[in-house]
Amino acid sequence: MYHSVFLLLLMGRAVLSQDIEVCSKTVINSCSDCIQSGPYCVWCKQLNFTKPGEQEAARCDTRAVLNDRGCMNEDIISPNNILTTDKNVTLSTSTNPTDDPIQLAPQKISLKLRPGLPKTFQLDFRRVEGYPVDLYYLMDLSYSMEDDLRSIKTLGNQLFEALQGITKEGRIGFGSFVDKTVLPFTNTNPEKLKKPCDEKEENCQPAFGYRHVLSMTADKVKFKEEVQKQAISGNLDSPEGTLDAIMQAAVCGDRIGWRNSSTRLIVVTTDDGFHMAGDGKLAGILEPNDEKCYMENQLYSKSSVLDYPSVGQVATQLEKNNIQPIFAVTKNMEPVYRELSKMIPKSEVGVLSADSNNVVELIKTAYNRLSSKVTVTHDPLPDNVRVTYTPLCPEGGPPGEKGVCDNVGVGQKVSFSVTVTANECLEREMSFRIGPLGMKDKLNVSLSTRCECQCDDPPGQDNPDCNGQGKVNCGMCSCKDSFVGQKCECSVKGMDVSSLKAACQKDNGTECEGRGDCVCGVCQCYAIQGGLTYYGTHCECENESCEKFQNKLCGGNGKCRCKKCECNADYEGSACQCKKSDEQCRTQEGSVCNGRGTCQCNQCKCIEGYQRPYCLDCPACQSPCITKGKCIECLGFQTGPFSKNCSQACKSINSFEMVDMLPLGKPCDVRDVENCRVFFNIKQLVGEDNYTAQILKTRECPELPNIYAIIGGSIAGVALIGLLILLLIKAMIYMNDLKEFRKFENEKKKSKWSNADNPLFKNATTTVANPTFTGE
Incomplete structure (x- = not known):
């Protein structure tokens, strides 16, 4: 126990201090594989370093281990940084x-x-005195910032004086923002777009998203003039388009006028929160911000087309363009912008007074904090x-x-x-x-x-250490196409190399199970230090991994052979843990496990389906009443599918007798090919498929039907049905004719006939008398 704890402490100390060098090898086939396995793995290129049959992976280990095995330092390959x-x-x-x-x-x-x-x-790193500073003043011009704008108009000189105190190379630019000019952020009524402020406010500029007013300049007069021209604007909701403005100020470097060699600052003054990515969906703006510059006539031209940028996008562009933001915000907005500052590296937050007249001092303080803190990253x-x-x-x-x-x-x-x-x-x-x-x-x-080894191998002809059939590569033989082996000792000319390798693989696995070398299609197994020896066709065997009993290999009652115990004559079991005996396996009749299992460690091990202790019952097996029914029919009445080969097909029924009466109980009942009921009793004897049967001599067969009566009855029935159908049709026709005749009679009685001449009839126009007619 003490030694184990000491070892663990020693390992922990090694991990923490890295005093102990360890090489954790995996699959090593070359020097390159070795040096990629870990920083402390080195390769020995010394010729004949490995023993016959030993893997070349033995060349890869720590320097100390290789030195102990006799590899000289000049033969060790270990690339350095x-x-x-x-x-x-x-x-x-x-x-x-x-x-x-x-x-x-x-x-x-x-x-x-x-x-x-x-x-x-x-x-x-050293902060240079007088390093140029570019300060871009980005102001929220929503209506609530009216008094702040008035203050800024009077603080222009003070801003420049503050910059002069920081550096002689200071410049200032100016920009402003409100919000996207779409509903629900801004009132889109044409009149309101022109004048989004209250009616009483006369000096009010039209609604806009972001406007770049003045590029970087050292001219304080020009700065003051441009700021004086600015007027307040307005929008509907509280959050502003702050991130839109910061993004454009960061990516439109040529418009803003950022210098290459300068400290770049953006001072954002606002009294409200900010919209971020996803808010544009409220206005039906679905296209995400693409972090590109869109400036036309000093205005952000895609304010109503692209969504607001995310905080991550803004942080990325600020860092990419080396811009440090200073958020000058009102007291109520300080917590919001403190959280934002945590997500934007190299940024500061200051609190504005009610009218922003402290903004100059705020910028100086924030700049000193930013410039005095050096944060190096990659x-x-x-x-x-x-x-x-x-x-x-x-x-x-x-x-x-x-x-x-x-x-x-x-x-x-x-x-x-x-x-x-x-x-x-x-x-x-x-x-x-x-x-x-x-x-x-x-x-x-x-x-x-550096993932390849430089071993400085001698150029020239084939090396004698490779039997003259290959060259040395970092201490290993690189053989010609027709030779294989550790020393190119095996000629495979005219032979299939893949077949030789396949002969060393068990079940398409690793060659020689990774415990030997495949030499000309035969495994040469390793002898591991400590006495463990591998053997077998594929080096699959060793005699130290058998099951143990009472902490003894094979219970001390047998020998381990190829990972399996071979027990002494009087013992059995997977670990030779049982003395041979079948006393507990014998039935009253004297059979062992009823012939349906084997006795192992004095207990029955039944064949599938049968239950211990004596393998007597099989709940999962199909009933012999069903499985042996055809054999009973064959043996007792010489009918059925087995009748031609009854003795061979039904040899599992060793004996049977025909009886006049079966014992009381429920016998088996099956129907034969003649649909007769056959009754029998069947009993399983010792063994898995061994039965004896009693068969009832008489069968219950159904009476045969009177064919002639059935045929005659069928014909008479068909004729009677046909006659009834004809009479029914005749009756229906008669009833229909009678109905029509009565209808005709009724119509005839209702009709009134009038006497009239036929309009087509004409009287004769010529009368001819027969001269011979006498009137008699």
């Missing part, structure tokens, strides 16, 4: 009007890292690359993903220890930047990985 400084200009002490001041050193380096092995270097990196910082400033600080030095004065130099680690091999060289937030000064880092 390489750092090359490509550009390192000395830090500037003050601003030179003709040159860009240098505040960060070095400026460019190249790193070639071994996977998992960290590399640390130092990064220096561009987004892939998951397999990690960068950490350890501040070396006077106040120090814990290591982390950012390096922070606070209260850094002008001209004071601070340093950061930067550690870069590539955990895996990179497919290609990548670049990223490291530098302080809010400043253009960045260190460009080119990063690649």
